[in-house]
Amino acid sequence: MQSKEKMSSSERQQLIINELKKSKEPITASKFAEKANVSRQVIVQDVSILKAKNEPVVATSQGYIYMGNQPEDNLVRKTIVVNHTPEQTLEELYIIVDHGVTVKDVSVDHPVYGDITASIRVSNRREVDLFYENLRGPNVAHLSSLTNGLHLHTLEADSMEKIEEVCWKLDEIGILVGTTN
CATH class of the missing domain: 3.30.1340.20 (3H domain)
Known part of the structure; x- marks a missing residue:
């Protein structure tokens, strides 16, 4: 049985952005870690890098969300x-x-x-x-x-x-x- 190959940092970050943009629900670091075959802490670091690049990723108690997904609201x-x-x-x-x-x-x-x-x-x-x-x-x-x-x-x-x-x-x-x- 082959072990799953780890993704590069740029691949993981692109995965995070793509998945968050598609999702209507928060996604946990653990779920991203499983998909990328890395630790949860690696994902947390990737998200920090994305935030430093001004990507609108927000950590919530349920997981990460992409604020660009939020429609203009009347709230x-x-x-x-x-x-x-x-x-x-x-x-x-x-x-x-x-x-x-x-x-x-x-x-x-x-x-x-x-x-x-x-x-x-x-x-x-x-x-x-x-x-x-x-x-x-x-x-x-x-x-x-x-x-x-x-x-x-x-x-x-x-x-x-x-x-x-x-x-x-x-x-x-x-x-x-x-x-x-």
Whole structure:
């Protein structure tokens, strides 16, 4: 039985771009690694190189997406400021997605590094569950742990009313600090 040959760096990067452009769903580094017969870490490095070349590849909790695939939308966006414990994360995210709102990202204002933002892109309970499961892994900390629970989320929805309902509910449970736009 022949062993599968490894792809060159440029071949892998082209594979990543081509597959992401075709896909409507995120693709994990592990899936790319299997196709290219390399380690997951090699794929992570390839994606870093692609980002340095200004390719719009974004890492989400479900895998990589190609932002060039995103159609022009009529979504409204609002940034909210929240403060809660790690144990309240699941409740917070469920409230948001249960109102038909997507959590685009999370960011914190670190005293040394400044703004640190990570893509989340969760829109339903299944995606929230996958994201939350990853947060519970060994040696994984919530980004908000750098700021004692204070963090921001960019929310997206097809109406501002949905986002306002989320804000009202988050305020009701005592974790909404405010909004920025």
